[in-house]
Amino acid sequence: MIRFIILMLFCITNVANANGNAVPDTMAERVKACTICHNAEGKAGRDAYYPRIAGKPQGYIFNQLRNFRDGRRYYHAMAILLENMSDEYLREMAQYFSSLQLPYPHPEQIQMLPEEIELARHLVYSGYPERNIPACSACHGDILMGVEPAIPGLVGLSRAYITAQLGGWRNGGIMRIQTSDCMSEIANQLTENEVNAVAKWLANQSVSGKPGSFNELSPELVDRCSQTILEHGGAE
């Protein structure tokens, strides 16, 4: 029996050697299917809506991966790619991307009228409580880098991506099943001008700092967005 086992080990070693194309046993190698679009630096392709995912809060990335897989958030390519993936593996991928510390791209330089800038700043830092629109910073953090564990940052993204996402929230194209989601309520309140202004302004901001902590959120916003923050595996 011992001879047998030695022979087996010998064979296994040889199989490994026979494998001419050595494949690194790393997460970086395992997520190559992701990084071809969300490329290795995690930057958004300027010509398409592939957002940077490096450094985003882990819970946020994990939620999105599960939402794509389970059809709550719809994007065909992501749905097919993730179809047969376990929660455990998606969590590991989320952790990997979240931990990537990579330099951010330079901000865009989009011309804006002074009144557009004013409108955007008002939305971002004050909101319109009378229209039930909270300030972006109230949830996404003072420096708009997101809040652990599940709220994404808003800077370091392209205008095209932000515009498309807000449009998606407004017409229900992002979260097909969660119709009562807080972000879709907010986006539905925004006018076209407001969407354009805020998308341009956000894309023009340079990026610094890290996601904030969950404790910074006001209880009423946690309550309003509990579905996003808690139910889908955010805070554990």
Place this chain on the structure above:
Amino acid sequence: MRHGVMIFSVIISYWRNITLPWICGILLASVLLAMPGKVMAGAAEDPGVVDAVDYGAYLARVGNCMGCHTTKGGQPFAGGRRLSTSFGVFITPNITPDKETGIGLWNQQDFWQALHQGKSRDGRLLYPAFPYTEYTKVTRQDADAIFAYLQSLPPVSQANPAHDIFFPYNSRALLAVWRTLYFKEGVYEPDQSKSTAWNRGAYLVQGLGHCNACHTTRNMLGASQDNALAGGQIMGMNWYAPSLSSHLEAGSGDWEIEEIAALLTTGITERAVASGPMATVVRQSLQYLSQEDVLAMSTYLKSLTENDTGNAPGVHFSVISGSLRRHLELGGKIYREYCQECHGADGKGAPGIYPALAGNRGVVMDSPLNVIRSVLNGGYPATTAGNPRPYGMPPFQQILRNEEVALVVSYIRNAWGNRASLVRALDVDQGKGGDD
């Protein structure tokens, strides 16, 4: 997953020049045989002893009831999944024990009637989108166990929309005619000349596993002609389920039984990976099979190629002309830029991680549909206990145009000794869509 579920859209490759894995496979098999205790450890226990609910849960996994009777992201077994076919859209029913919207009012006999005779509780004839043409082979004992399990589930109140079936298929009278022509009622009858394992495998493959729901060519009326598992376009899905009885496609006659079993339960082996709908079947169903059952299934599947007189791949190699070579070289350029890093300059991939393309039957099959779809959509093999952290393939339709996909697919179908038909941009276009 639509319609039937057990599909072997398996990408398979040969490494004729690497013999060591084979020797190891045989050695491993010998070790396993020398340790019967290990082999039997995960085997299904005697249903008479085990609680019927547990046994029913196991059988429901084998039949992958949940696969069709659950909509994406929805409540398990509550139905609502849309199965788009050329006859219309079928909506799978709620089979939780909810009295209003599920099967809470059903009894064992009603369930048996559905599974065995294809009739609903009220006697209505069921459409064969529910594969009772296969389930009729399931024994009464197994049917009762599945029913006991389904009745033990938490009831989910979910009313699903009605089917939307095109004229004239919406006539249930026509269904009666169809049944006379194509439905043969009857529990599986063992072939006394074969082994117990072979018969158990045949019972699972032909019955509960309903492999034939996908791995078959259907006629104009949607009927499968036989039980040969000879492959065909999957109804309502843009995938080709390869033949399990042909050496040219996914026949496994020259595989070790253990290797077939490994592919079914882990979704990947040194020379093959289950992709597309088959990966889903592995994840949802096959990975949970007992060792005894999966070996039995493999024994039966291996025997399917016995009557295959088709030529082995690699026999009819024609010479490639200069102009064809130049055309293929356009694809070669794309290959080197996007594919070579993983699949290798020699097309041999990395066994168990990135499939080889050289000699891969999935690549050179007559139907280029699956390889086109693999390039367009990419994907990860199913995560299973045996392969919990798979490596993946990018969805190249995000990057390459149809023309470029056609060139690179034509190239890999004709490089490293592979020979198969060229692919046009139109073929690539037809490989798009057909998903949920």
